[in-house]
Amino acid sequence: MIRRIPGGGGWLSQAAVQALVSLLGASLLVWALLPLAPGDPARRILEGQGIEDPTPAQIEGLRTELRLDRSIPEQYVSWLGRAVRGDLSTSWTDGSDVRTELLRRAPATALLAVTAIALALAIAVPAALLAARFPGRWPDTATRGVALLGSAVPSFVTSLLLLQVVVVGFGWGSTLTRGTISDVWLPAAALAFALAATWSRLLRASLLEALSQPYTAMVAARGASRTRVLVRHALPNASVPLLHAVGLGVGALLGGAAIVETVFTWPGVGRYVVSAVQRRDLPVVQGFAMMATLVYVTVSLSVDGLSRLIDPRLRAPA
Amino acid sequence: MDAGLQVRDLHVRYTDGTWALRGVDLDIGAGASVAVVGESGSGKTSLLKALLGLLPDGTEITGRATFAGHDLLAATPPERRRLLGSVVGYVGQDPYASNNPLLNVGRNVAESWRAKGLRVGAERIADTLQRLAIPEPRRTMQRHPHQWSGGMLQRGSIAAATALAPGLLLADEPTSALDAELADRCLDDLLSTAPTALVVTHDLRLAARHVDMIAVCYAGRLVEVGRRDALLDRPQHPYTRALLAALPVRGGGLPRPLPGTPPDLRAPDSGCAFAARCDCSVPACRSRVPSLVDGVACDAIAS
Amino acid sequence: MTIPLPLVADTGARASRPAGWFERVVSTTSGRVGAGLLVVVLFLVIVGPVLHEHDPAEVAFGRSLESPSREHLLGTDQYGRDQVARLLDGGRRSLIAGGLVLGGVVTISLVAGLAAGLGGRLLDAAITRTIDVVLAIPSLVIALAIVGALGPGFWTLVVALVVAQWASMARLARSLVLAAVRRPDVLCARLAGIPSWRIALTHVLPGTIAQLLAVATLELGSVIVAIAGLSFLGLGVQPPQAEWGSMLSGARGVFTIAPWLLAGPTAALLMIVTAANLLGDSLRDALDPSTSTISRGTP
Numbered sequence: 012m013i014r015r016i017p018g019g020g021g022w023l024s025q026a027a028v029q030a031l032v033s034l035l036g037a038s039l040l041v042w043a044l045l046p047l048a049p050g051d052p053a054r055r056i057l058e059g060q061g062i063e064d065p066t067p068a069q070i071e072g073l074r075t076e077l078r079l080d081r082s083i084p085e086q087y088v089s090w091l092g093r094a095v096r097g098d099l100s101t102s103w104t105d106g107s108d109v110r111t112e113l114l115r116r117a118p119a120t121a122l123l124a125v126t127a128i129a130l131a132l133a134i135a136v137p138a139a140l141l142a143a144r145f146p147g148r149w150p151d152t153a154t155r156g157v158a159l160l161g162s163a164v165p166s167f168v169t170s171l172l173l174l175q176v177v178v179v180g181f182g183w184g185s186t187l188t189r190g191t192i193s194d195v196w197l198p199a200a201a202l203a204f205a206l207a208a209t210w211s212r213l214l215r216a217s218l219l220e221a222l223s224q225p226y227t228a229m230v231a232a233r234g235a236s237r238t239r240v241l242v243r244h245a246l247p248n249a250s251v252p253l254l255h256a257v258g259l260g261v262g263a264l265l266g267g268a269a270i271v272e273t274v275f276t277w278p279g280v281g282r283y284v285v286s287a288v289q290r291r292d293l294p295v296v297q298g299f300a301m302m303a304t305l306v307y308v309t310v311s312l313s314v315d316g317l318s319r320l321i322d323p324r325l326r327a328p329a
Numbered sequence: 330m331d332a333g334l335q336v337r338d339l340h341v342r343y344t345d346g347t348w349a350l351r352g353v354d355l356d357i358g359a360g361a362s363v364a365v366v367g368e369s370g371s372g373k374t375s376l377l378k379a380l381l382g383l384l385p386d387g388t389e390i391t392g393r394a395t396f397a398g399h400d401l402l403a404a405t406p407p408e409r410r411r412l413l414g415s416v417v418g419y420v421g422q423d424p425y426a427s428n429n430p431l432l433n434v435g436r437n438v439a440e441s442w443r444a445k446g447l448r449v450g451a452e453r454i455a456d457t458l459q460r461l462a463i464p465e466p467r468r469t470m471q472r473h474p475h476q477w478s479g480g481m482l483q484r485g486s487i488a489a490a491t492a493l494a495p496g497l498l499l500a501d502e503p504t505s506a507l508d509a510e511l512a513d514r515c516l517d518d519l520l521s522t523a524p525t526a527l528v529v530t531h532d533l534r535l536a537a538r539h540v541d542m543i544a545v546c547y548a549g550r551l552v553e554v555g556r557r558d559a560l561l562d563r564p565q566h567p568y569t570r571a572l573l574a575a576l577p578v579r580g581g582g583l584p585r586p587l588p589g590t591p592p593d594l595r596a597p598d599s600g601c602a603f604a605a606r607c608d609c610s611v612p613a614c615r616s617r618v619p620s621l622v623d624g625v626a627c628d629a630i631a632s
Numbered sequence: 633m634t635i636p637l638p639l640v641a642d643t644g645a646r647a648s649r650p651a652g653w654f655e656r657v658v659s660t661t662s663g664r665v666g667a668g669l670l671v672v673v674l675f676l677v678i679v680g681p682v683l684h685e686h687d688p689a690e691v692a693f694g695r696s697l698e699s700p701s702r703e704h705l706l707g708t709d710q711y712g713r714d715q716v717a718r719l720l721d722g723g724r725r726s727l728i729a730g731g732l733v734l735g736g737v738v739t740i741s742l743v744a745g746l747a748a749g750l751g752g753r754l755l756d757a758a759i760t761r762t763i764d765v766v767l768a769i770p771s772l773v774i775a776l777a778i779v780g781a782l783g784p785g786f787w788t789l790v791v792a793l794v795v796a797q798w799a800s801m802a803r804l805a806r807s808l809v810l811a812a813v814r815r816p817d818v819l820c821a822r823l824a825g826i827p828s829w830r831i832a833l834t835h836v837l838p839g840t841i842a843q844l845l846a847v848a849t850l851e852l853g854s855v856i857v858a859i860a861g862l863s864f865l866g867l868g869v870q871p872p873q874a875e876w877g878s879m880l881s882g883a884r885g886v887f888t889i890a891p892w893l894l895a896g897p898t899a900a901l902l903m904i905v906t907a908a909n910l911l912g913d914s915l916r917d918a919l920d921p922s923t924s925t926i927s928r929g930t931p
Contacts, residue, residue, distance in 0.1 A: 033768035036764075037766075040766070049783075159906065172898070175888075175891060175894065179888050233413060233414040234414040244429050263772070266773050288865075289784070289866060303769070324473070
């Protein structure tokens with residue numbers, strides 16, 4: 012039977028419009044980096060092509076070609092038009108196509124991010140369940156202590172410590188990774204540690220909140236075991252806040268991956284962007300920002316949709 | 330009296346040192362219904378939770394409570410889980426809060442079986458709801474609790490609580506979330522489905538219209554227990570009299586609220602807990618804890 | 633990578649009495665430990681450089697990569713620089729940058745919040761929409777993009793983090809202002825015909841500032857981690873200036889032979905973030921009575 016969602020279609024189109032508006036607004040902000048950045052883009056590009064001292068004529072020619080001689084609104088509209096069609100322009104430093112370069116590295120970053128999220132959930136959910144099953148006893152105290160530590164350690168510190176202990180100490184894995192599944196565990200663990208810490212703290216609090224509600228007492232009063240009350244009733248109710256935290260975590264990963272990818276020399280988007288930022292290669296940075304925003308907006312939209320699927324009260328017309 | 334509920338010298342002390350119950354004795358004959366009335370904090374909810382085994386971990390519980398030969402307090406957790414639902418049923422206060430908001434009403438009702446590892450079909454659930462006169466149960470049970478009306482949902486909860494035909498039904502303020510007319514109907518439904526019932530309420534007047542017996546709870550003790558009519562017509566304990574005086578009566582002028590505040594439940598027991606607020610206390614009241622004799626626990630009126 | 637949990641917007645009435653929740657924060661164990669850690673870090677970083685005789689920038693290749701000793705408590709790096717001196721100097725730089733970032737964030741949020749709350753519906757809609765758009769971009773991505781446009785450096789770092797962080801704080805400021813506007817004293821002032829800029833200054837601003845500053849203090853941990861993260865990537869504080877993240881980055885190539893280089897910056901970051909997290913937990917409890925253990929009594 013197909014699950015009918017009352018008002019579901021209306022919500023989706025409305026939310027999609029809002030997401031598009033957000034993307035449009037974000038595109039304006041991201042584009043605005045170009046006129047705001049110091050220096051003449053045409054000169055930067057020519058220098059990047061190896062022309063040491065470009066002549067005024069060369070610069071003028073390129074300015075016309077890039078439509079930098081047009082008015083500011085015209086420049087934005089033409090940039091947006093190309094971006095919508097998937098043309099993210101070319102790198103200032105090596106002239107390569109930004110979209111191709113980003114897409115080439117995207118699978119490695121996606122693999123890293125998905126593994127990190129799965130790993131973090133695989134740690135956080137059992138830890139929180141255990142803590143909520145025995146609140147105030149040793150499993151609770153232990154997980155809370157580790158979680159407090161975990162949310163305090165920045166990912167680059169975790170990465171360095173993992174490299175020091177696991178790779179140098181035990182001789183497992185390698186300091187250089189190639190972006191394959193067998194290599195993904197260490198960088199993913201570095202990213203997952205902080206996420207798992209934050210998520211287990213949040214989920215534990217939501218589970219205890221659900222366990223203080225009358226409906227869980229009601230189920231217990233009908234003879235359900237504590238485990239059933241916790242897993243079948245408290246956990247689904249606590250999953251909506253967790254879902255939103257996972258959405259925020261994706262946002263954090265989109266930036267945070269850059270750090271871990273650099274430490275582990277993971278061949279993903281993040282490391283590519285860090286080197287582009289160092290060289291002030293603006294088209295690459297802008298393309299990355301738009302791609303990250305598109306992913307983040309899509310994830311946020313999915314999180315809202317999933318929450319509505321889980322909690323029927325969110326589907327109720329306000 | 331083996332078939333009914335027997336509570337003997339029940340004490341409950343929370344981890345923060347509060348004595349919620351300080352020696353409760355109560356007998357309910359099989360098939361009878363009792364309303365436990367009292368101010369909030371008097372221990373009536375703790376009594377229910379103790380019988381259900383739902384008090385928080387670490388709470389001290391002493392005494393005995395048996396129903397139809399089952400020991401409710403000494404039961405191990407698995408034994409207790411077997412008793413809950415099939416021997417002892419429970420109806421909560423706010424029907425919206427006591428149904429899992431993520432599940433539709435049918436699946437909430439199905440929990441009566443599934444909690445105990447039993448399988449149940451839609452037919453059975455619909456029949457259960459039908460018994461409480463819920464119209465078109467097959468269709469309405471597909472809807473979620475927030476889409477039901479309060480009175481209907483509480484009837485659904487009663488249907489769920491009595492699905493396995495428990496001999497004893499415990500209800501905690503089952504009508505406080507409903508308006509007066511619905512409350513009457515709901516309590517009627519509840520008592521008609523339950524062989525033996527213990528209803529906690531602060532609404533003395535509502536209780537008076539439905540139950541067989543009334544037990545008055547004050548500061549963790551029952552101060553007066555009696556048949557409904559006898560207790561309402563000839564209240565003996567000063568607290569019962571004060572409770573009745575606090576009810577508005579048509580043509581009776583303004584109700585007289587009870588002066589003072591309930592006692593500190595952490596303090597050690599010394600004398601009658603009501604003595605400080607009582608207008609007929611004698612010096613002996615402050616030194617000796619009165620015991621329940623002939624349904625009244627008061628040394629002042631006895632002497 | 634610390635994900636800030638949203639603080640529940642509080643009613644203005646309580647916001648106007650910051651003393652109440654400050655006492656409650658300090659009354660909890662986690663609040664006391666957090667405040668104590670923060671005071672220790674601040675003390676070391678402010679007073680430490682005065683007491684410590686080594687110069688953080690003094691290069692001495694003859695003493696490079698020395699393990700910890702009486703002379704150099706945390707050892708020396710590749711250039712023979714004293715790690716304690718660099719840790720303290722870097723801490724000062726981190727805290728100054730963090731203070732500047734939070735000052736900028738609070739200022740922008742206050743202006744945006746007041747304008748949205750008191751400036752009428754159109755302005756409110758415009759500001760709210762802008763906040764939504766900025767929040768649609770992950771904040772580290774904003775910071776990376778701005779560094780990419782302006783080029784790395786101390787001031788770029790400050791600007792980048794202000795732009796990356798202001799939106800969520802402005803959202804909180806707006807809700808605080810809106811709550812304050814509905815307060816009875818503000819309604820009375822409005823009815824009395826007092827101009828709205830004046831109401832903003834006398835009735836709304838003080839309570840809102842107190843609350844925002846409290847939240848900002850708790851963000852200090854995540855801001856310092858962001859500073860360290862960007863500096864670690866070479867996009868923040870530039871060498872030879874010391875900073876915890878760039879110290880770790882410098883240690884990256886040699887940590888197999890000089891693991892002590894990791895100890896100082898790691899411990900420093902851990903201390904300051906733990907302090908902020910502990911303070912944050914107790915402040916959340918103090919601001920939101922529903923989660924506090926005091927109000928959750930027995931039935």
